[in-house]
Amino acid sequence: MLIGYLGVQPEDHCNRFKGRGYIIPMTRKLLMHVGPVTIDYDVLVAGLRGDVGFTSQEFIDVMSFSLKFLRKLVGADESYQPFIIPGSGTAAMEGVVSTLRRGDKVLVVSNGVFGDRWKALLNRYPVAVDVLKANPGDYVKPEEVEKAVEDEKYTMVTMTHVETSTGVREPVGEVAKRIRDKVELIVVDGVSSVGAEVVKMKDYQVDVYLTASQKALGIPPGAGLLVLSERAVSRLSDESVAGYFLNLKNWLDVMRNLEVSKGSYFATLPVHLVFMMAKAFELIEREGLENRIKRHERVAQGIRTGLESMGVDIVAKRPEAYSNTVTGVLLKKANPADVLKEVVTEGVELAPGVHPALAGKYFRIGHMGWVTPNDAIATLAVLERVLKRLGEPINLGEGVRAAQLSFS
Template identity: 65%
Template sequence: MDKLLLHVGPTTIKEDILIAGLENNVGFTSKEFVDAFSYSLKGLRYVMGVSKNYQPFITPGGGTSAMESVTSLLKNGDKVLVVSNGVFGDRWEQIFKRYPVKVKVLRPSPGSYVTPEEVEEEVQKDNYKMVTLTHVETSTGVREPIKDIARRIRDKVELIVVDGVSSVGAEEVKAEEWGIDVYLTASQKALGAPAGLSLLVLSPKALEVLNSEESIAGYYLNLRNWLPVMRSTEEGKAMYFSTPPVHVIMQLAEAFRLIEKEGIENRIKRHSIVASAIRTGIEALGLEIVAKRPESYSNTVTGVVLKVVEPSKVLSETINEGVEFAPGVHPAFKYFRIGHMGWVTPNDAIVAISVIERTLKRLGEPIRFGEGVKAVQEYLSSAR
């Protein structure tokens, strides 16, 4: 039986993208690879909403390595404010505590988000070099109002850094217009490519800071070491620092080609429709969503709270029905997560709610059986 992957990453990958990685005898100096890498760097600017003033980076790793590479912009004793809405926002603190910087963390109640007013109030209390934000918190599905926060604190801190691992490619991202210095993501989520790549864009201000020799960063994740490779490759000339994941980058290039073909605005709208349809179905069943405030609902992740049934039992049953969801990772909730990002379609929303309905009824979770799929169909029939 074919499986529908509605996990929070990796996500379903289109066949054309998978096939792009099957080409044999391709070295990192091969023209086909250099062309794919150069195209991908330009594609990254496109999804991040930045001009050539911003420098893109595509390096081996994932979301966490992209986060840790941000230490390239810090020096001994710098103060960092971490704005965290959950498990992956907390990861910033875990990373920075390994380095000689001072870290302060702002947290909301579970399922909520730190408000722009709270962030603005905190940055006025101290001289922070950097503020880190998480656009969509993967553990809760909570979306932070990045644009509003950036507007409030832009002139009060040197560097604004955004983790867009679960947002880029599915949520509105206009890093340059909003004044964000670093926007980062990974290849395996809303971009719909295989796992294995860290992706970042840096503002002119961030590039100035990167030139400092006082950086506390190590060697492999030091963006200063990767910068000449990015600039040379974008110009069509291969350059070596460390062997890149050749075939994954070729697959990423195909993903960017398909994203451009769809159009980023259309892609964001599609994600919004699918996400809204799924949440409409969940709420029609009488189930609670982890994100407490509707304005913070994301286009990519929905956490579903259970009253009776163990989430692990739900996941094992639904995978037998042909749909794979994600386990919950936030300790405050008894829940599972639906990932709706990448190449998801409205039909996937119907399948997801149908499988959840049948499974929960069979396992004894109190729901309004039959109302979920009906609500999704009604929503989709009027969605544009």
């Protein structure tokens, strides 16, 4: 009865392989999505607790730990201020508006849909916005950004470390080095990078790094995370053009108090999610951040090696821009929507393509969080079978073989 109540019918627990005439139980699914991602069971269980208030000592303790660990994740020291707020990556992006004042000018460096989101977001406020765009699958070159800030005076430059819509990685460290003395604030959207890519906020001299719980950190959705430099914190004032709930000035004392184990309140934090976050951070610490990044890199390389040997193309056009977290896959014949439907019947969920310039031409594989080489092999095997059935010209078996060799 519970299954029906939840809107899931008993037959949904079985899927039929088309043309095979047999049914297999499908109670498990491999989520190779771009977020949310598969969640470690220990992380999920950490949130299963009742009667926990936001002023309880146990919550204050996990919040304090999580704020401190967030600095480590982005390569910042104690002079940087971490924030954990309710919401998502977009909420964290909107929180950045807290550092802007009327008439400020922002340069958006965009490699795709989520880079463009900065423009849509900032256009709601009384600030000026220019956009420097790359072609689909490419990235804006550091010298292009440098020239733009030399030609025009900007208060802020925003970048997307990994563009989730294409899987393209921007060389944010090099860009920041070139423009550091030419702009007041450098902001990096690390939603699809933090926890899986090398991030050195202090070394890069970035003023704001932001991310979200549900991506490479392997936590359920529900929290936006930011770390601000002293320069960025100094911009939090009543002169800000920000609203109320996502105005970081209203959260600043709360974060500072909680970090030193003192209860504080502005609005209700996602209490149970923070328990899951603390457990995820504990597991990341146990694995070692450097090891975690290497694991992501290894899995990503295995998947791309497999795809290329299979005979399909990757959206990212330059190997130096391949990310550790997302790979866009271009198809020659098969319909990507059909591919997504078919792979789900075989126990793997992938992500649709969202870049309008590539509509109907590609899908995405997410490989972040708790992902392993075994997950990569399973994904490639399912893709080979499905693409072959749908008439995509591929080298059947070569993708799995190439990935196995890369992992050996």
